[in-house]
Amino acid sequence: MRSPIDLPVSPMLAKAVPTVPAADSVTGGLSFEPKWDGFRAIISFDGEDVEIGSRGSKPLTRYFPELTEVLAHSLPSPCVIDGEIIVRRPSGAGERLDWEALSQRIHPAESRIRLLSQQTPASFVAFDLLAVGDEGLLDHPFSERRARLESLAATLPAPLHLTQVTTDVETARRWLVEFEGAGLDGVVAKPLAATYQPGKRTMLKIKHHREADVVVIGYRMHKSGTGVGSLLLGLYDDGQLRGVGGSSAFSDARRLELIDELAPYVLRDPDGAAVTGEGDRSRFASNKDVSFVRLEPRLVMQVRYDQMEGSRFRHTVQFERWRPDRDPVSCTFEQLEVPADYDLDEVLR
Structure with missing residues (x-):
């Protein structure tokens, strides 16, 4: 039919x-x-x-x-x-x-x-x-x-x-x-x-809209090849820094500005070359370049997020402001709000 x-x-x-x-x-x-x-x-x-x-x-x-x-x-x-x-x-x-x-x-x-x-x-x-x-x-x-x-x-x-x-x-x-x-x-x-x-x-x-202070641990270049496409973020867990997601949606001008602002924090090898890492690949875009430039964990930014999925932000978070007053080590999972459990079966009834 x-x-x-x-x-x-x-x-x-x-x-x-x-x-x-x-x-x-x-x-x-x-x-x-x-x-x-x-x-x-x-x-x-x-x-x-x-x-x-x-x-x-x-x-x-x-x-x-x-x-x-x-x-x-x-x-x-x-x-x-x-x-x-x-x-x-x-x-x-x-x-x-x-x-x-x-x-x-x-x-x-x-x-x-x-x-x-x-x-x-x-x-x-x-x-x-x-x-x-x-x-x-x-x-x-x-x-x-x-x-x-x-x-x-x-x-x-x-x-x-x-x-x-x-x-x-x-x-x-x-x-x-x-x-x-x-x-x-x-x-x-x-x-x-x-x-x-x-x-x-x-x-x-x-x-839901919540705020958290996170450590900037790296950045990916924009798909155009010019400027910062996204910032990679982390939180401390028992003294260990763990990746929790990213922040993007910057204007063209802001992407270029971030390259200069982040330059002093780029991790470099003994020859002076930027140290890079490899992120997780998406099942929906397996050919996407997931390499990123690693940064020294010294910058803290405040972000807006909606919810967590396990130990990561469920969606891309929104940049709010820099937090130069925060010690990166103080940015831990303990600051995150944890909703009370609710049985999904009750929602489906």
Whole structure:
């Protein structure tokens, strides 16, 4: 059966706002839901076969055979669903999201994919319905799309889930605090009257923002070959300096300025050449140059971050200011706020 909407679909996106907003006369009412920290996925089912597209329209179908199998057997009719692929792992409170295990699912070897589909099986959380049967729903308001999604998903078994929603702003603000303990990313607000607008930032997202003082341990050159592309950051753990992530998004002028500012701190070998290191390679860009220039651990900067994934910042952090008053050795993991554990199963119910 041919889809009633053009595929692949570019997912509707969200713009960041600082706090959970209350509905007003402009929005005409808001629906709030948890912000899942996984792979955004558009599920297309033609009645026989399932295709999974990513946010960048990259096919994900081959990486999640356990999902394509259950989706093909469980979806009651042809449809196109927007949602998130997640992986769960045991935690102190029950379960939480596991980004590291999820990222490992992107692997070139078919045998490895099959093994991981058994060892770290994925789940799918549905949060929007773009088409059902021969009817496209992109021009329908979210309130209607959500109602139709609830009807379609009523009998879906685990590992297929329907995300929670609420129109109560106080409940959403409580979710923002509690659900972080299960590994979630924040809260999303959707105007109830809004149509689905592919690629547009129509939704609102509210994420955690915290500050930390970190040691600058190196830098990578910008992909253009000119200036600093990103700063590598570290924190002390029992006297040992450990890498925790990076900071980027500098202007062209600032990238050039940083080269000169960081020059006095560059580690050099006996011949005066800059000492370099090799960072971790991404599964999504394995050919990317990950070498970096090492710096003496003397510079401290304050950054803004949202959450940690294990011992690293989950996302690229934002530069706030230099902290010449801080002793680098005093920049430890102890300064980081640790959210209280929360059982992911409670979020999925």
